[in-house]
Amino acid sequence: MDVRRTTQNSAPGRVIQPPVHARPVAGVAFRVEPFGAVAYVGERDDFFALDRDHAALLGDVLARGPVAVAGAVADQARTLAALGMLRTEPPTAQRPHLGRSLVGALTELPRLSGPLVVNCFSTANCPLRCAYCHADDLMAPAKAGERWSDVAAVLRTADQVPALVAVVTGGDPIVAPERASWLLGRLAPGKRLVLDTSGAGDLGPLLPALRRHRAHVRISVDSADAAVHDRLRPTSPRALPRGASSHALAHAALLRLAEAGVAHSVQTVVGGHNEAAGMLRRLRDHLIGLGVRHWVLHMAVPAGKAERRPGLLPGPDIAAQLRDLVDESEAAGSPLDIRVTGARSAPNSVLLVDSRGHLCVQRPDGPGKEVIWPAGRDGGPEQMSSCLNRHVDWAGHASRYLNGTLEPDPQLVPLGTQPRGR
Numbered sequence: 001m002d003v004r005r006t007t008q009n010s011a012p013g014r015v016i017q018p019p020v021h022a023r024p025v026a027g028v029a030f031r032v033e034p035f036g037a038v039a040y041v042g043e044r045d046d047f048f049a050l051d052r053d054h055a056a057l058l059g060d061v062l063a064r065g066p067v068a069v070a071g072a073v074a075d076q077a078r079t080l081a082a083l084g085m086l087r088t089e090p091p092t093a094q095r096p097h098l099g100r101s102l103v104g105a106l107t108e109l110p111r112l113s114g115p116l117v118v119n120c121f122s123t124a125n126c127p128l129r130c131a132y133c134h135a136d137d138l139m140a141p142a143k144a145g146e147r148w149s150d151v152a153a154v155l156r157t158a159d160q161v162p163a164l165v166a167v168v169t170g171g172d173p174i175v176a177p178e179r180a181s182w183l184l185g186r187l188a189p190g191k192r193l194v195l196d197t198s199g200a201g202d203l204g205p206l207l208p209a210l211r212r213h214r215a216h217v218r219i220s221v222d223s224a225d226a227a228v229h230d231r232l233r234p235t236s237p238r239a240l241p242r243g244a245s246s247h248a249l250a251h252a253a254l255l256r257l258a259e260a261g262v263a264h265s266v267q268t269v270v271g272g273h274n275e276a277a278g279m280l281r282r283l284r285d286h287l288i289g290l291g292v293r294h295w296v297l298h299m300a301v302p303a304g305k306a307e308r309r310p311g312l313l314p315g316p317d318i319a320a321q322l323r324d325l326v327d328e329s330e331a332a333g334s335p336l337d338i339r340v341t342g343a344r345s346a347p348n349s350v351l352l353v354d355s356r357g358h359l360c361v362q363r364p365d366g367p368g369k370e371v372i373w374p375a376g377r378d379g380g381p382e383q384m385s386s387c388l389n390r391h392v393d394w395a396g397h398a399s400r401y402l403n404g405t406l407e408p409d410p411q412l413v414p415l416g417t418q419p420r421g422r
């Protein structure tokens with residue numbers, strides 16, 4: 001192997017260091033951007049925005065295979081390896097990432113050239129009846145009479161959205177594993193994959209597709225306390241035995257994924273039910289004890305059922321509380337990677353393909369979702385791009401997936417809070 005970058009190493013008087021070998025990692029997606037690139041790490045379910053130097057190195061490794069690097073470029077390789085984007089020899093240990101997902105010289109969340117994520121409903125049915133369900137408005141009218149032609153329509157629309165990652169969701173894919181597996185298989189050639197589930201059911205039928213396509217699985221856990229979790233996320237007696245605990249089922253699912261070697265994380269909806277001081281800290285410590293290393297906190301927003309039940313939303317100081325939790329975790333050297341989302345003032349920052357194949361965003365001007373690309377429509381990339389530019393809040397989209405929600409951006413901090421610097 002050639003040592004391709006050695007200039008800093010050969011400066012007069014400098015001690016010659018052996019080169020670092022940088023190798024590609026499976027499950028990483030990469031897109032060149034005017035500012036450098038965005039990369040997605042499937043194992044961590046994390047996006048990163050890279051400056052041009054880091055983008056050039058990662059692009060080189062992904063396109064051409066292992067390279068030997070030295071000097072400042074070896075430092076860049078170690079930075080990328082610590083975040084899971086490549087691997088080095090000698091090895092670099094991965095570390096959690098808790099702030100904005102910027103690498104190198106970038107100081108602001110960048111303007112993206114296209115979407116990072118499209119959420120794809122594989123079904124409108126679900127074994128739970130969560131009090132705050134954000135997708136209820138899309139699910140309710142589509143639960144009865146689901147057909148295979150619907151999931152084909154979902155694929156047709158999702159294929160046209162130039163996102164790096166597709167999240168197979170619902171409803172809950174666990175109730176219709178054939179449809180979810182079919183969708184995973186068809187989406188895999190063009191996108192990295194995430195499966196979003198409550199875990200309240202049998203993951204077994206989904207495991208072959210999850211393994212084959214290296215999908216990352218997100219499981220929902222709202223509290224370390226089963227009673228709190230089950231009260232907000234009750235099971236439906238039509239789908240599961242009466243009295244079944246969604247908390248216990250989520251934990252069984254986490255164990256099964258760990259045993260199966262499938263990358264996974266926990267997501268938590270933060271609202272009136274669990275925002276009290278101490279509850280999220282207990283949950284954080286509980287997850288660390290379970291061996292979970294990636295945690296996404298979604299501030300409940302006024303969408304779906306939560307739109308009609310404002311009492312379920314978090315209080316006005318939630319951003320400050322979460323910032324304290326993140327700062328404290330970072331200072332304590334917590335092994336958890338933490339990402340926070342909250343789209344209260346950027347509702348049209350999330351792309352959803354509903355279970356009939358319509359591409360939607362949350363309406364920025366009132367309740368409910370807005371269809372921006374109807375099911376069955378075939379347009380070229382330019383038409384899709386102009387549709388997305390008309391309807392998507394790109395700053396909100398970048399902030400959501402590049403962990404900018406807690407930054408002092410008045411547009412993105414929930415109403416009524418006073419942002420402070422970090």
Ligand code: SF4
Pocket residue numbers: 126127128129130132133134135136170171172198233
């Ligand atoms: S698991 Fe998700 S889709 Fe199902 S009711 Fe709960 S929030 Fe809604």
